[in-house]
Amino acid sequence: MPRKIISLFLLFSFVILFVGCTKYAKQEEIQQLNNLKAEVEQxxxxxxxxxxxxxxxxxxxxxxxxxxxxxxSEKEKVQQRLQQLK
Known part of the structure; x- marks a missing residue:
């Protein structure tokens, strides 16, 4: 039973640390993304x-x-008429 509690605590701690260390986009990256979106639309x-x-x-x-x-078709008809006239 104590191992389960310790395992759950470690898992919970890892999740908290992982979520807390999320990298957010910088303003420059957001601007690049907006530029790319505009380019795609164009x-x-x-x-x-x-x-x-x-x-x-x-x-x-x-x-x-x-x-x-x-x-x-018209050319062929004219050529046939010309041959008939000869």
Whole structure:
């Protein structure tokens, strides 16, 4: 029984010392963290803008591909008419 009491006392003392010796962030570290958070937010905004730009460009590519197909089809029709006229 005394060993349990001593063990509990030592454990309790260790916990108190461990919690009491916790290192807190310095003002400089907090400032660095805030700077990093701001940088992350800015980068996330840039990513969103680039994703929107990418979607816009993909839409433009799709429209141009469609126009190209239409023009190729029209070219083929013109070439067939020219051969018929010969």
């Amino acid at each position: 980068l996330e905004k840039e990513i969103k803008a680039k994703e929107q730009e990418k979607a816009s460009l993909q839409n433009e590519i799709s429209q141009r591909d469609q126009k190209l197909k239409e023009l190729q």
